[in-house]
Amino acid sequence: IIAGGGNTSVKLGERMWIKASGHSLATIGPEGFLELRMPEVLGILARKDWSADRDEREAQIVRVLLNARVNPPSPNVRPSVESTLHALMPQAFVLHTHGELANGVTCSRKGEAAFRRLPLPRKVRAVWIPYVDPGMPLAQALAKALKGYQAKHGVPANTVFMGKHGILVAADEAAEADSLMQACDETIRGELRRGARKRRTEIQVVDRDLEAAVVPALRSLLPDPTWLVRRIEEPALDALLSKDLASRAALLPDQVVYCGTFPLWVPRPRSLEPEVVRAAAGEALQRFVEKHARAPQVYLIENLGAYAGGATEKDLRNTSEMFASAMRMTVNTRPFGGPNPLTKREYAFIDTWNVEQYRRGLAAGKSATGRAQGKVALITGAGQGVGKEIAEGLAEEGARLVLVDLNSATLNETVREINARHGAGRAVAVQANVAMEEDQRAAARLAVRTFGGLDIAIANAGILKAYKVTQFPAEAWRSIIDVNLVGAFLLAKVAAEVMQYQRSGDIIQINSKSGKSGSKYNSAYAASKFGGIGLVQSLALDLIEDGIRVNAICPGNFLDLPLWSAPGGLFDQYRAKYDNATREEVRRIYESKVPMGRGCRVSDVVRAILYILEQDYETGQAYNVTGGQEMR
Ligand SMILES: [Zn+2]
CATH class of the missing domain: 3.40.225.10 (Class II aldolase/adducin N-terminal domain)
Known part of the structure; x- marks a missing residue:
């Protein structure tokens, strides 16, 4: 059904x-x-x-x-x-x-x-x-x-x-x-x-390089910026995908209602240069809109496969399932003379029939409005703490999420909670080590495969180990640079690989006030964060020509999160810094450093992210969100 x-x-x-x-x-x-x-x-x-x-x-x-x-x-x-x-x-x-x-x-x-x-x-x-x-x-x-x-x-x-x-x-x-x-x-x-004639079944391997180029380019050119694009997984398509299929009208009224009468045909671009790919997708789309006076809902990409477009999970599911079903019906027409599509008069009747428009309206999911509506965000370190709360904050504003963490148990729990609150399919999980380039690339490509592109990449994963320099094991010091700084570079790299095809995107690094001034016993953390700001400023210059913005957010101390307040957390670890003061005394010392008198909250950071998304005249910035503690 x-x-x-x-x-x-x-x-x-x-x-x-x-x-x-x-x-x-x-x-x-x-x-x-x-x-x-x-x-x-x-x-x-x-x-x-x-x-x-x-x-x-x-x-x-x-x-x-x-x-x-x-x-x-x-x-x-x-x-x-x-x-x-x-x-x-x-x-x-x-x-x-x-x-x-x-x-x-x-x-x-x-x-x-x-x-x-x-x-x-x-x-x-x-x-x-x-x-x-x-x-x-x-x-x-x-x-x-x-x-x-x-x-x-x-x-x-x-x-x-x-x-x-x-x-x-x-x-x-x-x-x-x-x-x-x-x-x-x-x-x-x-x-x-x-x-049925005996036919050799060839296993089609999806060309992921082609997908990671054409799909984000196409999605970014669709008339509605909140639409998502998703691959239609249907084996019957392997043999049917061709320019002819795109010139054939729908087989039956349901297909007109949920997929549009004709799919869009996108020829394989001559190369994977972003300009060439965007031109190929843009010209195909423009021809379609001129001919049919509407946006296509199904996209046939040469040598790649069929993709569905829509604003909600429900739209995507209806379009994908209906098109896949029509393809299986097409295969089933073979012994009976092949497909007999609707004629122009027949599909025009359906297209303008208000009864079907009522059904289409019922079938479509509610399209909500939020400040990140329809945006696809990848967040590293999203299994818990700051990353998890950022994910929840952006989900609240309508974003689709690809969540990355090394710990798959906490990550899957985060995804489960977000999907329970915001609907199935809102978030997907990728277990990955941010210090590994191929892990990060797999996450960026999952964003393309699941949602059609990548609009926001948030480098949030970070580790912190505090030692006096004479006690600091060099291996621990290096591992902090590897996760915090190299990890941020790799995310920016794999995100920009996708975003260059959209000519848009925000790369946001969750930095720290320790990226602006040194921190006792935190030489590795502060060095990774200072380095992070140099990275942000340099990548901002690299990527201006690709329409991609790169910024950092420098939050103050999250005094209410487990990193600080859990037993054995920073309140305990920092007692040594302050003459063996009690946990409560350490907390008051840190609060008194903030002119606004409280620790940073993740909701403060989410506001900064939303500001960055809405601003389009800033790049290479490092925004302080510290209650006045850091002003540089
Ligand atoms: Zn019927």
Whole structure:
């Protein structure tokens, strides 16, 4: 069941219970059914005084259907526009799907001839309806086909094949309806097996270099800056991906609704130079928009694969699943003469049909607004502490997250919490060592694969070990430089590799007030942070020509976080610095150093990040967030 397509109903006397719009056939429970008065539904077909205007007529029909409801759970719950089809079947139980096996026949060029030749078992009494526009025309076509079947065979039909649409079965017992559906599926499966030529299956390896270039470029050129782009994983595409596929209209109305009538074709760029890649994607997009006057929702990239675009997880899922399903249907049309796409007149009808626009609206997720809406952020050291709180703060503002940490247990817990609060798919985890270039690159590329690009890269992972210089083990000193400074460089490098294709992006280093002035017993930490500011200033100059900004945030001490306040934390470790003062005395000493009288909070840092995202006339800066403690 893709995107809630298909429907089911049961009749009892003069009443019919039918799945309401907005519920998926895959997951529906009793609460998803609406009770309707049958005579009023069937009255729709008898009435002759409908408006001549299509949209007005369909609106009138929707009003009749709304009035036919018995005790609707809420005034807005609509019966499906296909309620009339269900009411027309004389049997009690009706099951209607847009199944991929049946649609191998109904969406094929030889559709009706193939249907006539199907070796269906005797119990399947099937009629064929060629494609007609949905709504009233389809209901009338069904009424006529059922009457014709009854006249010819003396018994009612129990199965309907609807061209470029799907299949409908009906029986007086639910189990019998199921067995009719299974009989049709089995018959078609048999035909597919007979028609299948032995083909060599080649395992397609995704060209990750090409993906990391073309996909971010394409996403950055889409008209809506909050859209995400995600790979459509469907093996059937391996053999179908071609320029021809992009010039073929949708197979059926659902595909028009969720994927757009045509996908975009993006030819392979001549090289992976950012300018060349952006030109290839930009020209393809511009041609598409000029021709179709709308933004494409599915992107076919030569030698790479198919990708879906959308603002929410739900949009992405509906588009991906529908397109993948249409591709499997396309494969299933092979024994029956190949695909028979919607004609221009047919898809234009769907595209402008307000009933479908209502369904599209129901299917789409709510698009929220936040200060980081639709932005893709990668954060290192996000398993706990400052990184975790930054992740939560940006999720609150609408960002999608790729979270990196060395500790996979705390990282997975952070991802689980964020997805529980903000919806599945909001954050993904990458276990990685920030001192390893390939680890960091894998994280940046996961951002591309999952969300279509990378807008914000936050180098937050850091370690701190405090010793007097004479006691400082050289290995410990080096390891701090490796994580804090080399790690920040590597993140900037792999982020810029992606961002250069977007000509946009923010690289933000979480530095420290120890990046501005020396810190007793913290020679390694302060050196890594001073170095970090030199790194930020230099990379800012490197990357101005790529449209990428590089800045640092220098927070004061997070006195309330476990780093300081946990047993054995810095309050304990620093007692030696202050003549063996108590923990509480150490805390007061640190608070008294801050003109504003309190420790830094991560929410203060998140505000600074949001400021950086909104500012577009600053780069190479190191912003103090220290309550006045540091002013340089
Ligand atoms: Zn349908």
